[in-house]
Amino acid sequence: xxxxxxxHDSMDDLIKEIEKGETSxxxxxxxxxxxxxxxxxxxxxxxxxxxxxxxxxxxxxxxxGTFKDGQIILQGDHREATKGLLVKMGFKEDSIEVY
Numbered sequence: 331x332x333x334x335x336x337x338h339d340s341m342d343d344l345i346k347e348i349e350k351g352e353t354s355x356x357x358x359x360x361x362x363x364x365x366x367x368x369x370x371x372x373x374x375x376x377x378x379x380x381x382x383x384x385x386x387x388x389x390x391x392x393x394x395g396t397f398k399d400g401q402i403i404l405q406g407d408h409r410e411a412t413k414g415l416l417v418k419m420g421f422k423e424d425s426i427e428v429y
Contacts, residue, residue: 355416355426357409367407371416375400383419390415 355373362368371387374380384397387404391411395404404412409428417423 355421356429357412357426358429359407359409366405369404369406369408369412371402371404371412372400374402383416386419387412387415 355371358370358372360368360370374383377383380400380402381397384395384402387402388395391404391406391408393405393408395402397403413423413426413428416426
């Protein structure tokens, strides 16, 4: 018999992991080919829920993106919106740096 874990339970686990204070999240803007800006979120590579966080950010902001090489990459410059959403998800504002 398998037990399904809800998104709420996984977010609680994520918040507990973040509260340890070991995670430092860095949000930067990068310019990729064809001079298109992207928002890069690094510091979540050790987090097993990073793909869920990526999905929630993409849905909330309404943009495309991916989780690749330990980074969340969102299409467009969404640095402040991303920080606000991460804080709402339970990440500590002090552990998030925006450049």
